[in-house]
Amino acid sequence: MSTAGYGARPTEPTEAPAVRDMTIVADPTHRRHDPPYDLDAGQRRAPRHERAERVDRIEQHLHELGWLITDAVPSGNDPLTAVHDPDLVRFLRDGYDAWRRAGGAEVMIPDTHPSPRWARGGRRSRSLIAELGWWCFDTATPLVEGSYAAARAAVDVAVTAADAVASGTALAYALVRPPGHHAGPDYLGGFCLFNPAAVAARRLSEGGRVAVLDVDVHHGNGTQDVFWRDPQVAYVSLHADPDHQFPFYSGFADEVGEGPGRGSTHNLPLAPGSGDDTYLAALEQAAEVVDAFDPTVLVVSAGLDLAADDPVGQLAVSDDGLEAVGRTIAALDRPTLVVQEGGYAVDRLAEQVTRFLDGVRTG
Numbered sequence: 001m002s003t004a005g006y007g008a009r010p011t012e013p014t015e016a017p018a019v020r021d022m023t024i025v026a027d028p029t030h031r032r033h034d035p036p037y038d039l040d041a042g043q044r045r046a047p048r049h050e051r052a053e054r055v056d057r058i059e060q061h062l063h064e065l066g067w068l069i070t071d072a073v074p075s076g077n078d079p080l081t082a083v084h085d086p087d088l089v090r091f092l093r094d095g096y097d098a099w100r101r102a103g104g105a106e107v108m109i110p111d112t113h114p115s116p117r118w119a120r121g122g123r124r125s126r127s128l129i130a131e132l133g134w135w136c137f138d139t140a141t142p143l144v145e146g147s148y149a150a151a152r153a154a155v156d157v158a159v160t161a162a163d164a165v166a167s168g169t170a171l172a173y174a175l176v177r178p179p180g181h182h183a184g185p186d187y188l189g190g191f192c193l194f195n196p197a198a199v200a201a202r203r204l205s206e207g208g209r210v211a212v213l214d215v216d217v218h219h220g221n222g223t224q225d226v227f228w229r230d231p232q233v234a235y236v237s238l239h240a241d242p243d244h245q246f247p248f249y250s251g252f253a254d255e256v257g258e259g260p261g262r263g264s265t266h267n268l269p270l271a272p273g274s275g276d277d278t279y280l281a282a283l284e285q286a287a288e289v290v291d292a293f294d295p296t297v298l299v300v301s302a303g304l305d306l307a308a309d310d311p312v313g314q315l316a317v318s319d320d321g322l323e324a325v326g327r328t329i330a331a332l333d334r335p336t337l338v339v340q341e342g343g344y345a346v347d348r349l350a351e352q353v354t355r356f357l358d359g360v361r362t363g
């Protein structure tokens, strides 16, 4: 763990910088969602990027560094349905098993998505595969037997960590998968089933204003949609320009929220290839927005796919840059919940997460 080199603070010349303790929550149920393939740009892709090994390696690394990992507490339906349509929750709970009983394949991937331009687009199909196409916006989010259990466990992890922060813990890390920030109030996609960061943010917003700072390389369209009209929760995202990077249709700078939430959504799209200097300058802008919103709690959607060696992301932030991102977050000096999102350089991810968390802890 790198804690050297930050120097003493001018006002406290004899003291080292304070290092924040950290509560870490995880749950092995995530392993039950590990589809053997998905479809990417027309290609069957295996092994897929979003797989159980990602989180297992992070957890193992943190364990070896001496961190205690806390188990999640079941959170029930209320926090989940405070964000997601109960019909979506029911479909994810029951749809796959019904599909298998009807003779469906082991991997459930939708092939029909109703166009929003259809005149009678509000009618849901009685076909299970077509209903999945109603809820799911892409082919990268297959369902398998344990998908619902894994997605529920991810929400439990985030809620458990959020409750620790609400109870006075200065820093908590929810080590979840599948990730969540592409999942919206009534849809899933982009590897995401439910949205743990959004569930946590809504729950924490019962105690005051919450800012969600999303550093994943992809725009968090789902989180943005959850809080689009909510003045209590700001959504601030840095991501690769959606003209070039998934989710393509969301994350442009002119998307600012609506109604009472107008002005509390901020998008900072960055050109593909942007490195540390460009990224950290934009992050300073984002930090000023967060500071001006003056949240009681900060939720960080921590996708480490902003890293230069990520196989999916189009940005180029170095390991030193990841730690600097963490330090900028620490400088906001708010109780902070870090929720794992993307990050697909499986061989490097544990080290990337550690560098990032070092920055958040040490400031």
Ligand SMILES: [Zn+2]
Binding pocket: 216, 217, 218, 303, 305, 341, 342, 343
């Ligand atoms: Zn991502």
